[in-house]
Amino acid sequence: MEPSADIKRLPAPARWSIPGIGLLKGMVVTAQNMIQSYYRKERMTTVQYPEERAPISPNFRNFPFLCYDGEDPKAGLRCTACTICETECPPQCIYIVLERDANGKSLKRPKVFDIDVSVCMNCGICAEVCPFDSIYMDGEYELSKQDRFNGLLFHLDRLAKSADYHMKLRPKEAGEVAARRKVEVDKKRAVQAAKDAKAQTDKDMAKPEPTTKGEPA
Amino acid sequence: MTALLILSPLILLAALGAVWLARPVHAALLLALTLVLTAVYYLAIGADFIGLVQLMVYVGAVAMLIVFSLLITRSGDEAEEIARRPLVMVVGLACTLPVLLVLLHSISRAGNLPPGAAESPAFSLAQLGTALFTTHAPAVLTVAVLLTAVMIGAALFARGAHASSVHRDASCVTEFSSAPRHASCLTESTRKPPTPNDS
Amino acid sequence: MSLLDMSSGGPSLWAPEWLPRLPQRLVEMLLQYFGAPEWLVTTAGWITAAATVVGVFLGGFALLSLVERKTLARVQNRLGPNRAGWFGILQPVADGIKMLTKEDIVPAKAEWLLHLAAPILIVMPSILALGVIPYGREWTPVPLELGLLFFFSVGAFTELAVFMAGWASGSKFPMLGAMRAISQMVSYELPLIITTVGVVMITGSLALSDIVEHQVGFHLGFIPKWNIFTPWGFSAGIVFYIASIAEANRCPFDLPEGESEIVAGHMTEYSGFKYALFFMGEYLGLFAISGLGITLFLGGWQAPLPGLGFVPSWIWFFAKLVVVIMSYLWIRATFPRVRIDQLMRFAWLCMLPMALLTIPAAGIWVFTANPDGSHGILGWLTTVPLLLIPWIIITIIFNRRISPATRSYTFADS
Numbered sequence: 001m002e003p004s005a006d007i008k009r010l011p012a013p014a015r016w017s018i019p020g021i022g023l024l025k026g027m028v029v030t031a032q033n034m035i036q037s038y039y040r041k042e043r044m045t046t047v048q049y050p051e052e053r054a055p056i057s058p059n060f061r062n063f064p065f066l067c068y069d070g071e072d073p074k075a076g077l078r079c080t081a082c083t084i085c086e087t088e089c090p091p092q093c094i095y096i097v098l099e100r101d102a103n104g105k106s107l108k109r110p111k112v113f114d115i116d117v118s119v120c121m122n123c124g125i126c127a128e129v130c131p132f133d134s135i136y137m138d139g140e141y142e143l144s145k146q147d148r149f150n151g152l153l154f155h156l157d158r159l160a161k162s163a164d165y166h167m168k169l170r171p172k173e174a175g176e177v178a179a180r181r182k183v184e185v186d187k188k189r190a191v192q193a194a195k196d197a198k199a200q201t202d203k204d205m206a207k208p209e210p211t212t213k214g215e216p217a
Numbered sequence: 218m219t220a221l222l223i224l225s226p227l228i229l230l231a232a233l234g235a236v237w238l239a240r241p242v243h244a245a246l247l248l249a250l251t252l253v254l255t256a257v258y259y260l261a262i263g264a265d266f267i268g269l270v271q272l273m274v275y276v277g278a279v280a281m282l283i284v285f286s287l288l289i290t291r292s293g294d295e296a297e298e299i300a301r302r303p304l305v306m307v308v309g310l311a312c313t314l315p316v317l318l319v320l321l322h323s324i325s326r327a328g329n330l331p332p333g334a335a336e337s338p339a340f341s342l343a344q345l346g347t348a349l350f351t352t353h354a355p356a357v358l359t360v361a362v363l364l365t366a367v368m369i370g371a372a373l374f375a376r377g378a379h380a381s382s383v384h385r386d387a388s389c390v391t392e393f394s395s396a397p398r399h400a401s402c403l404t405e406s407t408r409k410p411p412t413p414n415d416s
Numbered sequence: 417m418s419l420l421d422m423s424s425g426g427p428s429l430w431a432p433e434w435l436p437r438l439p440q441r442l443v444e445m446l447l448q449y450f451g452a453p454e455w456l457v458t459t460a461g462w463i464t465a466a467a468t469v470v471g472v473f474l475g476g477f478a479l480l481s482l483v484e485r486k487t488l489a490r491v492q493n494r495l496g497p498n499r500a501g502w503f504g505i506l507q508p509v510a511d512g513i514k515m516l517t518k519e520d521i522v523p524a525k526a527e528w529l530l531h532l533a534a535p536i537l538i539v540m541p542s543i544l545a546l547g548v549i550p551y552g553r554e555w556t557p558v559p560l561e562l563g564l565l566f567f568f569s570v571g572a573f574t575e576l577a578v579f580m581a582g583w584a585s586g587s588k589f590p591m592l593g594a595m596r597a598i599s600q601m602v603s604y605e606l607p608l609i610i611t612t613v614g615v616v617m618i619t620g621s622l623a624l625s626d627i628v629e630h631q632v633g634f635h636l637g638f639i640p641k642w643n644i645f646t647p648w649g650f651s652a653g654i655v656f657y658i659a660s661i662a663e664a665n666r667c668p669f670d671l672p673e674g675e676s677e678i679v680a681g682h683m684t685e686y687s688g689f690k691y692a693l694f695f696m697g698e699y700l701g702l703f704a705i706s707g708l709g710i711t712l713f714l715g716g717w718q719a720p721l722p723g724l725g726f727v728p729s730w731i732w733f734f735a736k737l738v739v740v741i742m743s744y745l746w747i748r749a750t751f752p753r754v755r756i757d758q759l760m761r762f763a764w765l766c767m768l769p770m771a772l773l774t775i776p777a778a779g780i781w782v783f784t785a786n787p788d789g790s791h792g793i794l795g796w797l798t799t800v801p802l803l804l805i806p807w808i809i810i811t812i813i814f815n816r817r818i819s820p821a822t823r824s825y826t827f828a829d830s
Contacts, residue, residue: 277575
């Protein structure tokens with residue numbers, strides 16, 4: 001084997017330049033970087049984390065939370081304790097107990113709603129399957145705790161967050177939900193109003209009935 | 218005198234260890250220690266220049282060369298086995314004995330030196346340099362020619378090895394681009410049979 | 417030796433020029449006051465003088481580790497360490513505490529004695545080498561007649577220590593790192609030492625203080641008579657500078673560490689304070705080699721312009737040291753790591769010939785000097801082409817790009 005056989009010569013550079021000029025150009029670039037970093041704000045993109053935070057993306061999805069309307073987390077809770085999310089949850093980290101009144105009749109709200117976020121794998125299936133727009137994925141990321149058993153078992157009071165919070169977190173999605181819910185509520189209200197009206201008319205109809213009945217009497 | 222009394226047993230022990238220890242790396246490191254202690258002895262008796270040169274040339278270059286060749290050759294028990302063969306021991310003794318005899322002879326002659334000759338004469342570095350390049354110039358030039366010839370020879374040797382490279386040892390090739398030119402790799406590669414795909 | 421002797425003789429003890437030697441004098445005076453024997457006074461003075469140098473450079477090491485990170489961060493448009501203390505000024509302390517409290521791990525396959533000796537042996541030569549450098553007009557810790565030779569002699573231990581670290585760890589990456597380190601150090605030590613020969617020829621002495629004294633004065637009233645401002649000195653200075661980067665294992669010649677390739681080279685199996693010692697040895701070696709470069713080529717402790725002599729000389733030395741070290745940082749921030757074949761090619765085909773050429777150039781420079789020591793046009797006319805033409809030839813050769821040789825990997829192919 002010839003020594004030159006395995007040393008392949010690449011085509012020479014097109015133009016002969018002063019040797020070392022490339023090195024100097026590189027050094028000028030780094031020097032510019034350094035000097036400009038002191039007075040050009042747009043160069044320094046680092047966010048000083050504990051003091052300031054970069055805004056999270058609306059697409060960021062972390063552990064679930066429960067959404068409630070209005071001011072009171074207990075009364076406005078959208079959750080009806082239907083346990084669909086509990087059944088669907090792959091790692092089974094959700095635990096729901098339905099609240100019943102003294103007679104054992106369902107009150108359609110959870111007495112206990114626990115999510116063990118140390119088990120949760122952020123899959124978002126609970127949020128997808130929820131038919132009541134109640135459970136959503138959160139944007140919270142500072143969740144480290146000293147106590148990894150009880151500290152990471154979130155109860156209802158920790159999980160419940162207002163619809164305003166959802167709106168702030170993901171305006172587009174929350175807006176759509178709010179609009180849909182408004183339509184539904186309006187429809188329900190209309191239905192209710194119609195029912196009420198019907199009942200009223202029924203009542204009105206029923207009222208004269210005895211009189212009519214009574215009239216012939 | 219105190220320096221000699223303290224250092225000579227240490228030098229002897231280190232040298233014996235360098236000869237006796239089976240693992241080549243230990244032997245090489247003890248050899249380096251022997252050279253360092255000799256340099257320290259030179260420094261202790263006031264021969265600063267020769268002591269520092271001993272450190273720079275022998276520890277910095279010669280010991281490093283040995284160590285480096287140990288690094289890139291195969292480590293294993295082979296050297297250990299060879300060192301234990303009786304023939305090797307006999308040859309080693311046959312080489313050592315004449316040197317020892319010459320040394321003893323010269324030491325015995327040194328006892329007959331006139332008094333005062335043993336005292337180191339005060340000389341400056343400039344005097345040493347002048348002496349080296351005037352009175353001892355032939356010796357210096359001879360050594361220079363010899364070293365140049367050795368260097369050219371080594372280069373030619375390595376070049377020839379590169380041209381007729383039959384097999385490349387993986388441990389060398391992965392680390393050095395000029396590995397086949399290295400003499401120790403040559404010994405490695407010639408020891409192995411050529412593989413069929415090499416022409 | 418006492419205060420009165422010093423003040424009656426040369427400059428006052430309290431003059432800024434004497435400031436770095438103040439601790440030594442104070443210790444000696446104190447011991448004399450208590451009537452200590454002469455040998456004790458001298459020994460304690462030596463120890464204090466050594467402690468001053470070590471203290472100054474350990475402080476410099478701590479500061480440099482912070483400044484380096486801050487500078488690199490700024491080049492990359494980051495802020496760098498800014499949490500520990502004001503602008504991160506306590507970061508070296510935090511690092512030190514972390515290093516000291518870490519577990520000291522010795523691998524099971526390691527040879528513990530060599531494994532232990534290597535970090536000690538790597539710090540020792542750097543500190544010894546720092547001892548012979550003249551930092552100021554009155555401040556040479558150990559004024560040796562053979563200072564330059566001593567510097568390179570103790571430098572020999574660094575390679576030995578790297579080998580011991582790499583081999584005694586009993587692991588593959590340290591071994592590879594040691595192989596790289598030794599081949600690199602051996603290759604670059606040659607041009608490094610050969611470039612100093614020219615300086616020794618011009619000065620006629622191996623004492624570093626003599627070399628500085630030889631560079632006293634100014635050409636035309638404002639250009640300092642530093643060796644770097646002569647043709648051979650310029651060439652030798654550049655070769656020395658590049659070789660010193662390689663000797664200090666700094667980027668772009670940081671192949672021995674090569675953290676993206678071989679973990680940390682010969683330091684892979686070290687943790688805790690032993691690792692810190694390697695780090696320290698590297699930085700102290702950087703200080704030592706820069707200090708030597710300043711002494712040999714940049715006029716040592718001398719002021720760069722006439723009329724600035726009122727500033728204490730050691731301040732000039734440390735100012736030059738800061739400039740040289742910042743240039744190292746700049747280079748580290750700019751260039752990527754070279755390949756091992758590029759490194760070797762550069763060492764043997766470019767550095768060594770250029771280093772060798774400085775010797776005849778320096779010789780011609782000596783012989784073309786006027787009787788009063790000044791240099792006429794003849795010296796320039798002979799030495800400049802002698803250095804420039806080979807330099808152009810070498811750069812033309814280096815402009816031809818060469819791809820690495822194709823390899824066959826025996827075990828991978830079969």
